[in-house]
Amino acid sequence: KAGVTQTPRYLIKTRGQQVTLSCSPISGHRSVSWYQQTPGQGLQFLFEYFSETQRNKGNFPGRFSGRQFSNSRSEMNVSTLELGDSALYLCASSLNSNNEQFFGPGTRLTVL
């Protein structure tokens, strides 16, 4: 069974640009969550989608947004990038929202 895949694996952007990250969950999983990981803050929850609906959102500014498609694939978008947005962005999928989450390899975003 294929795991969670994320594309691209690495991105370099400059301040003010926007970026879109993609996540394909494990087949059959309906819940997709996004996390930001930095050395100082650790893993922080961004948002969670279930059946195309955003059900939870973490304490991040409105520049961070996401969506989920009917095939459960998800994208997250960050607009007006700031230096502090440099991080590893992780996607996780689960069968339902209260099951264990399985993580993808992440997208390493560097903002210059």
Next chain:
Amino acid sequence: EDQVTQSPEALRLQEGESSSLNCSYTVSGLRGLFWYRQDPGKGPEFLFTLYSAGEEKEKERLKATLTKKESFLHITAPKPEDSATYLCAVQGSGAGSYQLTFGKGTKLSVIP
């Protein structure tokens, strides 16, 4: 607000030297406590889910236990390949809340 504290931040063990990692948590109703292993540059790898106090789970050299306030990850006779960062996370049972709240992790180094 759910909180997770892991200790120690870093741990160096000789190969074969058993030890335990601690995860203390506060949560408004525990839906589940999760242990993950993360290798450098990779996404977290799921290890265990614990649901109620007194529960224990084992996998190879690892054993996870749960009380009402903390969880322990016991590592018996570790090998160098057990070197990684171990992450603990909780999922609370608040209405509509399915996010994981993570601790900062314990970085384990096993020396041959």
